[in-house]
Amino acid sequence: MKRIYVIGAGVEGQEGFSRRAMELVEQAELLCGGERQLALFPEFSGEKVAIGSDLTGLSERLKGSSRRTVVLASGDPLFFGIGRHLLRNLSADELEFVPNVSSVQYAFAKIKEPWDDAVFISAHGRGLQGAVDRIVANDKAAVLTDQLNTPAAIAAELIERGRDGYAAWLCENLGTAEEQITATDVKGLLQIKAAPLNVLILIKEYEAGGEEYVPTLGIPDEEFATVKKLITKEEVRVVTLAKLKLRHDMTLWDVGAGSGSVSIEADHLLPNGRIFAVERNPQCREFIKANLRKFSARHVTLVEGDAPACLEALPDPDRVFVGGSGGNLYAILDAVDGRLPAGGRVVINAVTLDTLTAANEYFDNAGYQVEVTTINIARTRPLTDYKMFEAYNPVYIITAVKD
Incomplete structure (x- = not known):
């Protein structure tokens, strides 16, 4: 042979x-x-x-x-x-x-750092956004850059996201007479014009822009920056995540993300997955950015635009959560149906009978298996003489599984 x-x-x-x-x-x-x-x-x-x-x-x-x-x-x-x-x-x-x-193995040996716990990323073909998505999802990364996605460009994107708490080693022209290894930080990379042949090693030292947050389910509502009342209540959030049945490596679309609370809680359930928080409202988007920084969300990407048009550029989802549709529910569900694999799940939180009826009608016609759960929440009022309950509007959680 x-x-x-x-x-x-x-x-x-x-x-x-x-x-x-x-x-x-x-x-x-x-x-x-x-x-x-x-x-x-x-x-x-x-x-x-x-x-x-x-x-x-x-x-x-x-x-x-x-x-x-x-x-x-x-x-x-x-x-x-x-x-x-x-x-x-x-x-x-x-x-x-x-x-x-490999050049990566050689680079780690040069800086005297174990590399069995690092992730390896090539910016070539993946693009800047995809490369930085993976960097911020990990504590130690080796990046093979290219002429467009340079170490300086990667550093600028990290700084833009408020995720610059990495020590950096720029390893250039390894094994040649021009070999040079520069120890710096993310901001220092902005000042360096790197050689075409380089390996960039990033090791997290601290969470830039905020304190380390211990992941829990049911983060209190008041912890989030948000437009008043435009947040999925913490109890509803927990049930919603349970209905999504997330697996560690799935891709989740959060359509009408609002404050980003569902995406942020899902972030800890998808250590090897990706989350796309889709929001059209500029004010909400600023709140999402603030919340992503505060909670050090690693796997969440903010998508700015109107659904369903902005969904075309996203990778196919395994799970979809619809927290708001902006009056485009049918069009959004049509777009989702065309991309969701068999066995995929869609979860919708509805607060009106109109949304509940419209969603049920769509899923029945499309052949999905549908379950509706009603959540009624009442909390005691703080700082009152008597322990009285304050009731919230019921929420209808619609879970649809594609056959």
Whole structure:
């Protein structure tokens, strides 16, 4: 069977290759790699093919070749490397991987920091927003940046979100004569024009912009900045989250987020998930931003705009909570229905019979399994001579499961 060897090049040049890796290169008839990797073997006697941005062309060439082939990659080919592309386009039986020390592993060794508890993020392809979403969700991150999503751009986004409480190490040109490692903080990154080849390591030191909040269910209403009465009451919030049946890695849409209270409580239930708090009201959005900072929400992204139009750019949801529809309930539910997988759940909090009737009608016609729970809350009034109860309007919690 044809065999293609994918060999990782470490940061130390030829000295970093194992004896077996060197033997495989010597025996190869075709050597593929980036210009920097190919330059490590100036005396190679076979054919050299430089790998550019057109990886599809490379895989097509390898499919049609019967020659003994080595593909050179940086570090570990299966760590944000060419290995993923080759496995998608070639038979796994044809491939053999020979990993080397990755730039991230080398960088952590240089700053003398354990890395088994870090997350690894590539800004290339994910984009600035997605990269920073993952950074703020974790205490230790190694980031592979690109020419657009630079360390300075990442720092600016962290500062904009009020999440700049990280120590930073900018590790540039690792393994070369120009190697430089700069220890700084997030604000310090703004002043540095980084080399194209860099690894950014961020380690949380404190929660910027607020005190550490111990996660609980049923955060008291008065803890949230909000428009008066536009908040899901804490008791209703707890039942709503129970009806959503959240799993740790799900994607949740919170449509009509108001103060963001449901998103913030869900944040602690989705340690590996994502939450999108959708709100059109500018005043409410400012309250959401303040609450996200106060409670150090890690997995919540504020989406500014009118639903359903702004939902198109979001990843497909596993769960959807509708706290407010702005009169567009049918259109929102249509958009949700087109994106929600089978078994997905929609939970709506209704305070009027009109919303209750409209939601039931929609779900019945769409073939969902529907359950309605009525929540009646009465609390004792504080600072009164007699313990009297103050009743709140009933809330209808509509839970719909897609067949």
